[in-house]
Amino acid sequence: MNVKQRTLSGMQSSGRLHLGNYMGALVNWVRLQSSHDAFFFIADWHALSTNYEDTSRVRDFTREMVVDWLAAGLDPEQCTIFQQSRVPEHAILHVLFSMITPLPWLERNPTYKDQQANIGDRDLATYGFLGYPVLQAADILLYRPQQVPVGVDQLPHVELTREIARRFNHLYGEVFPIPQTPLTETPKLPGLDGRKMSKSYGNAVFLCDSPQERWDKVRTMVTDPQRVRRTDPGDPEVCPVYGLHEAFSDPVTRQEVAEGCRTAGIGCIDCKKRLNGFLDERFTPIYERRQEIVADRGRVEGVIIDGSEKAAKVAAETLAQVYDAMHIPPFTR
Numbered sequence: 001m002n003v004k005q006r007t008l009s010g011m012q013s014s015g016r017l018h019l020g021n022y023m024g025a026l027v028n029w030v031r032l033q034s035s036h037d038a039f040f041f042i043a044d045w046h047a048l049s050t051n052y053e054d055t056s057r058v059r060d061f062t063r064e065m066v067v068d069w070l071a072a073g074l075d076p077e078q079c080t081i082f083q084q085s086r087v088p089e090h091a092i093l094h095v096l097f098s099m100i101t102p103l104p105w106l107e108r109n110p111t112y113k114d115q116q117a118n119i120g121d122r123d124l125a126t127y128g129f130l131g132y133p134v135l136q137a138a139d140i141l142l143y144r145p146q147q148v149p150v151g152v153d154q155l156p157h158v159e160l161t162r163e164i165a166r167r168f169n170h171l172y173g174e175v176f177p178i179p180q181t182p183l184t185e186t187p188k189l190p191g192l193d194g195r196k197m198s199k200s201y202g203n204a205v206f207l208c209d210s211p212q213e214r215w216d217k218v219r220t221m222v223t224d225p226q227r228v229r230r231t232d233p234g235d236p237e238v239c240p241v242y243g244l245h246e247a248f249s250d251p252v253t254r255q256e257v258a259e260g261c262r263t264a265g266i267g268c269i270d271c272k273k274r275l276n277g278f279l280d281e282r283f284t285p286i287y288e289r290r291q292e293i294v295a296d297r298g299r300v301e302g303v304i305i306d307g308s309e310k311a312a313k314v315a316a317e318t319l320a321q322v323y324d325a326m327h328i329p330p331f332t333r
């Protein structure tokens with residue numbers, strides 16, 4: 001019998017999902033769920049690392065995200081969908097890993113520096129924000145996956161997970177396999193303003209945007225700033241609209257648009273309309289499925305509870321091995 005390899009990935013529950021989340025992770029997750037023993041989790045504690053002041057929407061965000069997952073094609077019959085905070089073993093392993101993680105490993109983390117520079121409206125000089133990758137290591141290693149598919153911006157974090165696993169194994173004996181980190185195909189997507197698409201930057205197109213809302217956003221997107229008049233030639237390489245063409249349009253369209261842009265043969269609105277056609281094809285069915293799922297409250301709650309129970313069993317088995325390796329008395333409720 002072929003035993004499926006275990007794969008695990010998670011997302012912060014900090015709001016609705018956008019096209020960058022979809023291309024950077026969800027497309028890959030939907031593919032993996034049939035070929036792997038797949039675990040996908042809602043990282044609701046992680047959401048607190050950047051949004052600790054206002055927790056009033058944490059529950060709604062969790063629910064909204066699972067709605068997006070299901071609408072995008074995740075199937076709870078094929079994979080395990082669970083919520084981090086429903087499996088307290090994550091917090092326990094986090095504490096134990098905190099003891100063995102050298103501080104410089106966290107301080108040199110590029111995401112830490114990048115987010116501190118880009119998110120100006122919150123104080124992120126907290127222990128929780130700095131220690132975020134240690135909690136992430138616990139999230140991952142509790143399930144001892146063979147692989148963790150990641151977007152390129154998560155690579156340094158998962159590399160830290162691998163380092164923590166190696167350090168633990170070196171200190172206490174081999175408990176954790178070192179997970180591989182296959183990169184997802186389209187790791188970065190430009191947002192409406194040309195920066196990376198991100199909820200925090202307010203430049204995202206969301207899976208829950210209606211076709212009209214989506215078009216309104218695309219229509220007003222930033223383009224090549226040098227192309228002021230319709231008759232000015234542009235450079236698609238510096239235009240975020242073209243960045244989205246690269247992710248969603250077919251090769252013929254991409255070529256025609258790039259050529260038309262460079263020769264001023266196409267106007268920006270026409271270019272955006274062509275992009276929007278491809279977005280409609282892919283995201284309107286997801287939007288419609290989403291509307292059906294939203295209407296069925298019990299379904300989403302049931303998926304989270306069942307998946308979290310299944311995850312907790314696996315987590316408890318790993319933690320028992322950790323306690324044994326560290327000579328700590330076993331955890332009993």
Ligand code: SF4
Nearest residue numbers: 234239241261268271
């Ligand atoms: S034609 Fe398209 S690629 Fe060129 S600047 Fe306008 S929107 Fe951007």
